[in-house]
Amino acid sequence: DTGSAAATPIDPRFDIAYVTPVTIGTPPQTLQLDLDTGSSDLWVFSSHTPASQVRGQRIYAPDKSTTSKLLNGHTWSITYGDGSGSRGNVYTDKFTIGGVTVKSQAIETAQQVSSSFTTEDAIDGLVGLGFSTLNTVSPNGQLTFFDNAKPNLDSPVFTADLKYMKPGTYDFGFIDKTKYTGEITYVPVETDPGYWTFTSSGYGVGSGTFSSSPITGIADTGTSLVYLPTAIVTAYYRQVQGATNSRSYGGYVFPCNSTLPAFVFGVGEAKFTIPPSYMSYAAVTDGSPTCFGGLQSSSGIGVNIWGDVALKAAFVVFNGEEPPTIGWANK
Numbered sequence: 001d002t003g004s005a006a007a008t009p010i011d012p013r014f015d016i017a018y019v020t021p022v023t024i025g026t027p028p029q030t031l032q033l034d035l036d037t038g039s040s041d042l043w044v045f046s047s048h049t050p051a052s053q054v055r056g057q058r059i060y061a062p063d064k065s066t067t068s069k070l071l072n073g074h075t076w077s078i079t080y081g082d083g084s085g086s087r088g089n090v091y092t093d094k095f096t097i098g099g100v101t102v103k104s105q106a107i108e109t110a111q112q113v114s115s116s117f118t119t120e121d122a123i124d125g126l127v128g129l130g131f132s133t134l135n136t137v138s139p140n141g142q143l144t145f146f147d148n149a150k151p152n153l154d155s156p157v158f159t160a161d162l163k164y165m166k167p168g169t170y171d172f173g174f175i176d177k178t179k180y181t182g183e184i185t186y187v188p189v190e191t192d193p194g195y196w197t198f199t200s201s202g203y204g205v206g207s208g209t210f211s212s213s214p215i216t217g218i219a220d221t222g223t224s225l226v227y228l229p230t231a232i233v234t235a236y237y238r239q240v241q242g243a244t245n246s247r248s249y250g251g252y253v254f255p256c257n258s259t260l261p262a263f264v265f266g267v268g269e270a271k272f273t274i275p276p277s278y279m280s281y282a283a284v285t286d287g288s289p290t291c292f293g294g295l296q297s298s299s300g301i302g303v304n305i306w307g308d309v310a311l312k313a314a315f316v317v318f319n320g321e322e323p324p325t326i327g328w329a330n331k
């Protein structure tokens with residue numbers, strides 16, 4: 001098997017998240033889900049989600065699918081880094097992304113979603129693409145779509161080609177040579193506790209010297225920004241006129257008309273440049289002259305996160321062979 005599906009930004013003004021069309025059940029029900037390498041639950045808004053918590057999202061109705069089966073006595077509950085969360089019951093059903101089908105995928109139906117999910121009408125749920133050890137279904141943890149699909153994929157990989165303010169693609173089962181330039185640099189992945197954790201070889205601010213120092217973090221398609229150690233973040237914003245670490249806005253902000261340096265990060269011998277346009281994430285509120293930075297400190301999180309701001313500067317291969325590795329290429 002091989003497959004390919006679009007990853008479309010949910011907001012035309014800034015890349016807060018990307019959604020991908022999937023089909024569930026028989027006849028197929030189409031939902032727009034956020035593929036998240038930072039978690040491992042596949043959950044959806046459903047006919048079991050209270051109407052008061054659904055605001056425009058598409059829902060999965062297991063009772064309308066001839067191939068759905070309730071996974072008796074199984075429940076799930078998840079809380080994300082940004083404090084959002086959801087919980088509910090579990091079915092198995094036919095699940096397809098970009099033409100790759102898993103006949104019996106655990107579909108976690110929401111009985112409750114937090115307010116930030118209710119207000120985000122462009123996201124109908126998540127497809128966790130982290131390692132299945134992170135799955136929250138109890139009493140028996142379930143496998144991710146990738147783990148279920150892997151044995152039937154031509155190659156046990158999926159790739160992310162996210163783009164700045166336009167649709168990119170997720171490919172499953174193959175590496176599309178037309179999507180990158182030069183060589184792919186592969187580095188080891190630490191699978192404990194279950195993220196795509198790898199070690200970057202260092203960073204540089206703009207045209208400044210490159211600092212070769214290991215930065216261990218996770219490649220996370222479900223996180224909008226890049227979160228790195230405070231020393232790196234302060235070194236970056238020292239080069240930005242008028243930048244301050246705002247308590248009220250919860251991070252580094254600066255005048256939107258500031259000149260921003262690029263941010264360079266290393267993977268092995270390779271270098272990747274996040275252009276200034278990606279580093280100015282968004283105006284703090286619509287029309288404000290104050291902008292929120294695409295690079296923020298990880299000190300409050302406990303893990304460094306290479307989110308979409310970094311991922312869209314590269315072509316990334318999530319290699320599910322044993323042992324797993326992650327590959328980065330310029331594009």
Ligand SMILES: CSC[C@H](NC(=O)[C@H](Cc1ccccc1)OC(=O)N1CCC(N)CC1)C(=O)N[C@@H](CC1CCCCC1)[C@@H](O)Cn1ccccc1=O
Nearest residue numbers: 016017034036038039080081082084120220222223224225
């Ligand atoms: C520092 S982990 C914060 C991160 N959530 C974000 O990145 C959200 C994404 C978002 C926000 C609003 C609408 C849509 C999407 O966006 C912001 O938080 N932003 C962007 C806008 C900025 N103004 C403020 C900062 C996060 O929990 N990701 C998790 C997946 C997310 C959850 C929310 C829905 C979309 C998918 C996940 O991979 C993060 N994970 C990673 C490792 C361990 C646990 C864990 O849970």
